[in-house]
Amino acid sequence: MTPLHMRHKRITLAIATAVAAGTLLSTGLTTSAAAAGKVDNRIAGAPAGLSTAAHASLMQQAEATAAGTAKKIGLGAEEKLVVKDVVKDVDGTVHTRYERTYAGLPVLGGDLVVHTARSGKTEGVTRATKAAIKVASLKPQVSTARAQKLAMAAAKSLGSAKSSADGSRKVIWAGSGKPVLAYETVVGGFQDDGTPNQLHVITDAATGKKLFQYQGIENATGTGKTLYSGTVGLNTTQSGSTYQLTDSTRGGHKTYNLARRTSGTGTLVASSNDVFGTGTASSSSSDQTAAADAAYGAQETWDFYKNTFGRNGIKNNGVGAYSRVHYGSSYVNAFWDDSCFCMTYGDGSGNVDPLTSLDVAGHEMSHGVTSNTAGLDYSGESGGLNEATSDIMGTGVEFYANNASDKGDYLIGEKININGDGTPLRYMDQPSKDGASADYWSSDVGDLDVHYSSGVANHFFYLLSEGSGAKTINGVSYDSPTYDGSTVTGISRAKALQIWYKALTEYFTSTTDYAAARQGTLQAAADLYGSASDEYNAVAAAWSAVNVN
Known part of the structure; x- marks a missing residue:
């Protein structure tokens, strides 16, 4: 990566396609996206989009x-x-x-x-069973030791090197036949790739007979004390007495600590009590707060794409990426890299402002979605559309999460204090407020750095969602102008997201410019709502309002 640099006293979001890596902040490269919901015409029995x-x-x-x-x-x-x-x-x-x-x-x-x-x-x-749950006695006739011996024998036959079981508990087994009092014994271990692996053996507590066994990863509901999003629930994985930041419900996403290194995968973040972080900033490379933020951002982004668009992971194949925190020392950046299929986060100036807020996480992982769909070239107008897509989807993630500590807004990076004065990185309602981004299209907009040319699409998305003029949303004041002085009426963020995603995944290509983006989003709106719909007309009006005709 090229060195970071400042322009107009601010740093910008970027993606370095030369190494297939999407960075949160500019690396100097100039060559080479109300809670979101489903579209309105769903069938009655379809799952509703819930915040x-x-x-x-x-x-x-x-x-x-x-x-x-x-x-x-x-x-x-x-x-x-x-x-x-x-x-x-x-x-x-x-x-x-x-x-x-x-x-x-x-x-x-x-x-x-x-x-x-x-x-x-x-x-x-x-x-799951039609049998009535009733047992004659809750007193086992065989000992826990006997149940564990049977489980260890089963584990050994599968190649386990463990010398003892992790533990047993009394349960009622109703998975097959008549419900009975039983023991569930767990023998932990690891697969060759380091994935926690647990053998569960069910033993009849009256006869000592093995009733059932299965391999599995035990998920726990952990607690993340994040810096930006407050105290949140995290899906974690238990291995013996240790809890790890592995989310098997979202493609196996893992969070690692690089501990100031700049290469390798790092160490899988783990806790003895299923609590991660302190909720406060720390310059320690062993602090788990940044990891809690990163894990939370990853799960909210996964759920946003899944519940909003039905997309099953970044590649839509059910496979999760992984995250690395504490990258380098005072590294004021974050990036997505296709080559490792991972997100990486620096700790910011003085190692106390990690770049792990919700919209940043959503931005970075959305670079992966763009790479695996339209593949927008990271140069000229297509590069601006690439960056805007990450801003648009990162904003969608923030609204989707509906987190009281980080309410949804149309500001990018407002939590991470990248400028040192509390101002956000970008403004979607009027991009030029950052001092460099373009509010409107012009013939030379493609000559701008992609972080600034993205302003045209960001402005379009805001206008399409919320409309022009002054308004306050979640406590933030906006006043969005238009190129021709027209008044634009928004159609809602939910619909705007559906239109952008459909255009990205079905009509945008690697070379899409702003004129083609207008046509792609109009086609998407026609597909979703009809070519004579208010939504279609609003797309046309919003593009004209940013001088894309």
Whole structure:
């Protein structure tokens, strides 16, 4: 990478295509994107796009009514429901997924889903087992040691080098046949590539007979005390008594600590208590706060693409990238690199301002999405569209997360204090407020650094989403002008995102310029809403408002 440099007293976002790496800040290269939702015409039974807050509210409601639900669906007095997840359809139907306990013991194979109509009427229950959960005695007839011996024998037959089991617990086994009291014994280990691997062996607590076994990675719900997003939940992986920042539910995304190095993968971030970070800035290379922010950004970006566009990971193949934090010393940058399929974050000036905020994470991973879809060349107008796509999608991630500590806005990098004075890196409503970016297209806009030519598309997206003129959104004041003095009425950020994504993935190519971007987004709007729709007309008006005709 070329050295960082400042222009107009500010640093800019970039992507270095020469090495297939997307950087948060300019590397000097001049050659070589309301919570988001689905489109409106979904079928009634499709999952509705829920914000984090809306999902949390449904979870809380389900937890509060779990006892009544258990009685309503006919569970016994010893049985209780534990809420696992809630999905709401477009037509208002709610599907609540539960785990089950019996006399306080987990019921393996006892999970079920309760389907509730908008009216509140229970429409049905989908059960993992139809058998009634009832056992004669909760007193085991065989010892824990015997169950563990059986599990160790099974692990050894699979090549395990472990000398002891990680532990056993009493459960009710309802996965097959008649429910019985059993032991679940776990023997941990690692696969050749370092992935935590755990053998689970289920043993009948009355006879000592092995009932079932499976290989798996145990996921835990950890806590991240982040610098920018407050205290958040993180999906982690437990291996024995250690919890690791590996998210197996999102393609196996891992977060590593480079500890000031500039090469290699680093050390997988781990904790003994499933808590990561302190919530405050630290110059220590062993501090886990930056890792908590990076892991949170990765999971929110994954979920944004999944729930907004149905995209299953950056390559849409279910495979997660990985993140590296504490890169170098006082490195004021962050970048995406195709060659490692990973994000890398520096710690900023003085190593106390890590570049790991939500919109930065979304920006970096969106470079990967662009690389694996349109492949916009990182030069001229296509390079500006490349950068704008990352800004647009990074903004989408920030609104999608609906995080009270980092509310959605149309400012880029406002949390990371890259300029040292609290100002953001970029302004989407009026890009020229940064002192360098273009508000409108001109014949020489492609000669600008791509971080500044991106302003045209950023301005278009803001106008399409929110419209022109003065307004306040989530406490931030905006006043977006237009090239021709026209008034633009926004169609919502949700629709604007759908249009941009469809154009990116279906109509943009490596050489798309602003004129072609206008045509691509118009075609996307026609596909989604019709060529005579308000949305189609708004796309045309927003492009004209930034002088792209």
